[in-house]
Amino acid sequence: MMKIICGVDVSKARLDACIMPGAVSRSFDNDASGIAQLAAFCRQHAAELLVMEATGGLERKAFLLLWESGQPCAIANAARVRLFAEAMGVPEKTDRIDAAMIARFAQVQDLRPTPLPSRAQQRLKALVARLRQVTDDLVVQKQRRSALLEDAEMTASLDEVIALLKRQSRTLEGEIASMIDDDPLWAHLASTFRSVKGVADRTIAWLMADLPEIGIYDNKAIAKLAGLAPIADDSGKRKGKRPVRGGRAGVRSILFLVAAIAARYDQSLGAFRDRAIQQGKAKMVVRIALARKLLVRLNAKARDARAQFANAT
Template sequence: MNRIICGVDVSKDWLDVHVRPVGVTGRFGNDAGGIAELAALCGRHAVELVAMEASGGYERLAWLLLSELGRPCAAPLNARNVRRFAEAMGFLEKTDRIDAGVIAHYAEVRNVVPAPPPSPAQQRLKALVCRLSQVTGDLVANKQRRAAAASAETLESIDEVIALLKRQERRLSGEIASLIDDDPLWARLDAALRSVKGVASRTVAVLMATVPEIGLISNKAIAKVIGLAPIANDSGGRHGHRPVRGGRSGPRSILFLIARLAARYDPHLSAFHDRLHKAGKPKMVIRIALARKLLVILNAKARDARNEFANAT
């Protein structure tokens, strides 16, 4: 028997819903009142799963409040995958109502399961890391503007902004460090990951904020999550080039930067890099392989740290 699934198309102001297979549709405000009404609708129709796309953060409130109200929710779905599924099913047109129905159908076909929302501490860590990244980017941009500035008045204005951004950078870094230190498991993970030379506290914070699965899933699975796993491209007797695709761009970018630095200190990473270089592999292939190798090392260290923590408690 098919599950009763509520597909939700999320926008800034509205939640368009489609309950499959009963065919009930509706529109609710994307606020506490509208989400409560949506939860009541799900209760009346015995909805077993609420599914919605990732929508730039606009889905976060609905996911959290619906979960608090006892409505099982799936983790936000990949919007690109849902859109391609819609086209495969013949839905070339795109409206909020159609999208809600497609989301419910996609969740049914993929047998999507409920997922608890991140803890308040995990949400705060992610928000702080995101804000620190924004401040760091603004700081770099303003330093570049300062280098090109000509007038004293412009320099003074830019210097004021740079001083403010530096204060915010120090404050955010301190809050992130305190948040990690206050959690015994996070503190142990932080120490384990930083034991790899070249991996600094900010890198660890990004990984812990954006890849909470680290140490919980297999090496192959986490490489796919990040987007560092080669995608098969074979057909008949042809064995095509296997690219990497998808995944989480934020932690992947960090790993690209850190992997080459870590290879200066880690003999195994250094030997791995040299072996690929001598084999004539392209620079990008070496870069991806080195990042994946570092990710596997970090995942193993996180797994050991989690096991040690579980056994100690």
């Protein structure tokens, strides 16, 4: 029997919903009142699941409030939904059409609810996201400072901004460290990750915030989540290149940096990198393979650490 699913197209101001089967459509404001009305709309039509696309954060408020109201929700990949719509012969794109296609996509893919993160996980993710923003801003301001000609007024202005960003960075780092230290499981995982030379506090914070599944998923699944899993492209006798795409860019970027550092200290990682270079692998291919190998190692350590923690408690 086909599930009753509510597809929702999210924009800054509106939530356009469509119940499938039946194609019953309604539009709601993207605020607390409108989200409550959307939840009631789902209950009225006995929707088993509400599905929305990841839209750069615009969906977060609705996702959290709907779960709190008791409505199971799932997040779908927007690019995959668009490809599905075109494959189904629907090149048109409006908010109402998108909502219907999200619901149909969820039915075909048999999507499951996306678990609601704990409040601590939400807080950690927000802190890490802000730290990343402050770090990026600090890099930009330092570049402007180094490129500045002799101008005392402009130099003082930039120095003031740089000092402010440094203070914010230290404050955020302290809050993140406190959160991790105060959670027994997180503290145990952090200690385990630090056993790998090159893995420092920021890397741990990124992993905890953006890849909470580490140590829970198997190696192939965790590599795919990070966008480090090679995608087959073979046809007949042709063996195509195996590119990587998608996944969580923040995790992938930090793993690129950390893997290069870890390879300096870890003999097995260094040997793995050197063999790939000697085989004539492209520079980017080596970077990806090294980052994936580090992630697999961290995932195995996290799996063991979670098992130890569970047995101890």
